[in-house]
Amino acid sequence: MNQKKMPLIEALHRFKKKKPVSFHVPGHKNGRIDPGDLFSAAGRFDATELSTLDDLHAPDGVIKEAMELLRSHYRSMSSYFLVNGSTVGNLTMLLAACEAEDTVFIASNSHKSILHACSLSKVKPVFLEPEVDSVTLTPKGISQEVLSEALQRHPEAKALVMTYPSYYGHTSDLEGLISLAKKKQLMVLVDEAHGAHFTAGSPFPSSSLAAGADMVVHSAHKTLPALTMGSFLHIGTNRIDRLKVERALGMLQSSSPSYLIMASLDGARSYLAGYGPRDLDHFSNERKNFISSLQKLPYITVIEPDDPLKLILRASGMTGYELQQILEEQGIFPELADPLQVLLILPLLKEGMFYSEEFDRTIEALKGALDQQADSLLPPSMITSPENRVKELAMSVAEAELAPFEWIPFHASCGRIAAASIIPYPPGVPFVIAGEKLTEKKIDQLINWSSTDMRFQGEQRVKEKEMKVVKDCEERNE
Numbered sequence: 001m002n003q004k005k006m007p008l009i010e011a012l013h014r015f016k017k018k019k020p021v022s023f024h025v026p027g028h029k030n031g032r033i034d035p036g037d038l039f040s041a042a043g044r045f046d047a048t049e050l051s052t053l054d055d056l057h058a059p060d061g062v063i064k065e066a067m068e069l070l071r072s073h074y075r076s077m078s079s080y081f082l083v084n085g086s087t088v089g090n091l092t093m094l095l096a097a098c099e100a101e102d103t104v105f106i107a108s109n110s111h112k113s114i115l116h117a118c119s120l121s122k123v124k125p126v127f128l129e130p131e132v133d134s135v136t137l138t139p140k141g142i143s144q145e146v147l148s149e150a151l152q153r154h155p156e157a158k159a160l161v162m163t164y165p166s167y168y169g170h171t172s173d174l175e176g177l178i179s180l181a182k183k184k185q186l187m188v189l190v191d192e193a194h195g196a197h198f199t200a201g202s203p204f205p206s207s208s209l210a211a212g213a214d215m216v217v218h219s220a221h222k223t224l225p226a227l228t229m230g231s232f233l234h235i236g237t238n239r240i241d242r243l244k245v246e247r248a249l250g251m252l253q254s255s256s257p258s259y260l261i262m263a264s265l266d267g268a269r270s271y272l273a274g275y276g277p278r279d280l281d282h283f284s285n286e287r288k289n290f291i292s293s294l295q296k297l298p299y300i301t302v303i304e305p306d307d308p309l310k311l312i313l314r315a316s317g318m319t320g321y322e323l324q325q326i327l328e329e330q331g332i333f334p335e336l337a338d339p340l341q342v343l344l345i346l347p348l349l350k351e352g353m354f355y356s357e358e359f360d361r362t363i364e365a366l367k368g369a370l371d372q373q374a375d376s377l378l379p380p381s382m383i384t385s386p387e388n389r390v391k392e393l394a395m396s397v398a399e400a401e402l403a404p405f406e407w408i409p410f411h412a413s414c415g416r417i418a419a420a421s422i423i424p425y426p427p428g429v430p431f432v433i434a435g436e437k438l439t440e441k442k443i444d445q446l447i448n449w450s451s452t453d454m455r456f457q458g459e460q461r462v463k464e465k466e467m468k469v470v471k472d473c474e475e476r477n478e
């Protein structure tokens with residue numbers, strides 16, 4: 001297929017040339033009503049399901065053609081535009097591939113949307129502990145050994161949900177895991193939110209679609225030039241029922257999908273499909289130069305994970321939050337910080353594109369950084385429980401969230417069941433899951449974090465060192 005084509009964007013340009021008069025939604029009327037000077041450019045493309053512009057929920061024109069090009073690029077069986085992020089893709093994967101009461105293996109570094117997908121699809125999650133990267137102390141992915149242990153304990157399991165790559169850009173033994181899962185007839189559902197660009201070729205890791213995953217989700221907006229919320233969902237094998245996928249997407253996606261988001265997905269696919277060896281060389285050179293300038297700064301350590309689009313920086317004697325603050329004071333915004341480091345996401349540059357000014361400013365900002373006392377805290381996801389690598393919840397998430405509860409001091413909560421999830425954000429990976437039995441290790445870690453700048457989502461009082469727990473049975477029966 002001709003990957004230079006961008007059918008949806010081209011249709012919108014043709015549409016704009018007609019100088020269309022809007023008597024339809026959206027209310028900004030092709031950007032004419034623009035109270036904050038926001039829509040002037042974009043407004044003309046924020047169209048709706050007019051003739052010639054197709055319909056995401058019943059595609060038979062330019063959107064169908066654009067999704068066909070997407071399918072062809074990723075070599076999937078079917079591919080879909082998502083206008084509500086990978087969140088909606090993760091919900092759809094579980095709803096389409098699993099039945100209520102199915103046992104499903106979930107990597108415990110999963111994004112919160114996977115947890116929500118479990119609640120919506122009413123599956124029984126069993127959590128598998130991922131391996132931890134020894135340098136960044138962040139989770140990588142689950143090992144074959146842990147999957148084998150889980151399969152022995154739960155031969156009835158129907159699916160494996162894994163996050164690949166990790167938020168920090170680490171990969172795992174994808175081929176080995178998928179082949180073991182397939183031997184045991186498990187559906188393999190991959191949250192590849194951070195890997196939409198992997199088809200750009202080596203040195204980028206390979207996509208789980210190529211390794212035989214049954215369904216894969218990509219947050220195109222995270223690493224490709226797509227608008228926020230623009231994502232892809234792919235069906236990789238004929239074990240997935242397309243009708244079920246489309247039924248779920250029909251329920252979960254807006255009936256007024258954004259043409260701006262969809263058009264940006266069309267453009268992002270074409271950008272990626274046209275990414276050639278000279279682009280790769282150029283990107284690699286620019287990145288190499290940036291890294292060598294960073295390495296010349298005496299107090300900075302650069303960590304390179306498997307995905308070359310990610311870089312991790314540490315400053316000796318400083319927490320990641322302090323380093324983030326130094327950068328932000330100079331207008332440089334990393335993706336996230338944790339107690340040890342900051343994470344940068346580099347732009348996927350093509351030949352002739354430069355980010356030199358931004359790289360130079362980053363180096364300048366860091367030169368001004370001061371050495372401070374090292375912080376002994378650990379990053380959000382480093383707690384593992386090797387003695388307990390396969391674990392079930394003591395109570396389902398829904399049951400725990402709806403049960404009578406009480407707030408008690410952290411130090412008294414060991415052995416009790418959490419009534420709410422606690423989610424460090426970013427990265428949005430639950431540290432405590434509603435329904436899990438709290439351990440001393442987890443409580444200690446929360447006590448450490450309570451005095452830092454870490455931000456949390458979910459119903460929580462981390463700063464106050466209080467935990468929301470399910471009331472004990474006797475008390476509930478009183």
Ligand SMILES: Cc1ncc(COP(=O)(O)O)c(C=O)c1O
Pocket residue numbers: 084085086087088090110111113163167191193194219229231427428
């Ligand atoms: C691993 C992972 N999966 C899914 C999501 C949700 O993606 P989106 O923001 O596109 O809905 C995120 C968001 O950060 C994520 O990190």
